[in-house]
Structure formats: structure tokens, C-alpha cells
Amino acid sequence: MSVLWVFLHLLILSWEDMKDQMLSFWLLLELLLTGLLTALWNGREIVWFPGLFLLVVGKLSGERIGLGDGWLLLALGMWLPYGMLMEILFLGLLAGAGYGILSGKKEIPLVPFFTVGFVLTVWGTII
Incomplete structure (x- = not known):
């Protein structure tokens, strides 16, 4: 269910x-x-670093990478483990470049x- 929740948000945000x-x-x-509450409820680790790093890079680059x-x-880090989040970031940046x-x-x-990276990463874990 959480995969669908995140995916729907990614689709809407992609369109925007x-x-x-x-x-x-x-x-x-x-x-x-909702990710923070779910993570706290399930005792899951919250992944802060990639999101915070991208926010800092965005700010330092004059928002060449949008905030x-x-x-x-940062929001995805509430839902996903570090490895998956880094894979999504890598695939998204690679495809975008x-x-x-x-x-x-x-x-x-x-x-x-990032949405394509999410689909590929989640699909890879399901299979």
C-alpha cells in the first residue's frame, strides 16, 4: 500500500x-x-542525508537543482531505506543527464x- 501511495504522489509531482x-x-x-508517521509507527529508520544534501547543493548552486x-x-527518505533511495537518486540523475x-x-x-528510478527500483525488489 505504501508503494502505491508514494507512486501516486510521484506521478502528480512529475506532472507538476x-x-x-x-x-x-x-x-x-x-x-x-505521512512517511514520518509511518516510519515512527513501524520503527523504521529515517533517511535524512540524501535529501538534506540535495537541498544544500540546490541552495549553493543558486537552485540549478531545484529545492x-x-x-x-527528503520525503522519500521517510518511506524508503538508504540503498533504495540512493538507487533512485542515481538512476534519476543518470536518466535526467x-x-x-x-x-x-x-x-x-x-x-x-526520479519516478522512473522509483519504478525501476521497486520493480527490481518485487521481482
């Missing part, structure tokens, strides 16, 4: 990112808080690529 290059604060907050992407990774190079675009929405 492609359309407006902005992410809904309230949707990110909902994903983060919304950092907040999304490939798309940027092939399309010649300098600014691309990252959330759709």
Missing part, C-alpha cells in the same frame, strides 16, 4: 514538474509527514526521472 517546473509544497509536506527536488528526496544531453536542454524537470 513537467508543466510548471514547480512542486506543490502541500503535496510534498503530505508525503513527508523541490531536495524536499522530495542523458535526456538533457540528448535533447540539448540545460534545464529539465528531475521528478519524472
Whole structure:
């Protein structure tokens, strides 16, 4: 059930990112808080580092990487273990970089690529 919850949020956020290059604060907050409550309830470890790192990089780079992407990774860290989150980050950045190079675009929405990374990572664990 939690996989579906996260996936639905990723789909909506992907659409927002492609359309407006902005992410809904309230949707990110909902994903983060429900993940935090679920993690605390289940005694699961919360993964802070990747999201916080991306927020710092985004701030230091003048938001060349959007702060919304950092907040999304922070929210995903409430739901996913470190290894899965790093795999999603790696796959998303790799796919996004490939798309940027092939399309010649300098600014691309990252959330759709994180969503692809999520699907590939979750699919790989299910199989």
C-alpha cells in the first residue's frame, strides 16, 4: 500500500514538474509527514542525508537543482531505506543527464526521472 501511495504522489509531482517546473509544497509536506508517521509507527529508520544534501547543493548552486527536488528526496527518505533511495537518486540523475544531453536542454524537470528510478527500483525488489 505504501508503494502505491508514494507512486501516486510521484506521478502528480512529475506532472507538476513537467508543466510548471514547480512542486506543490502541500503535496510534498503530505508525503513527508505521512512517511514520518509511518516510519515512527513501524520503527523504521529515517533517511535524512540524501535529501538534506540535495537541498544544500540546490541552495549553493543558486537552485540549478531545484529545492523541490531536495524536499522530495527528503520525503522519500521517510518511506524508503538508504540503498533504495540512493538507487533512485542515481538512476534519476543518470536518466535526467542523458535526456538533457540528448535533447540539448540545460534545464529539465528531475521528478519524472526520479519516478522512473522509483519504478525501476521497486520493480527490481518485487521481482
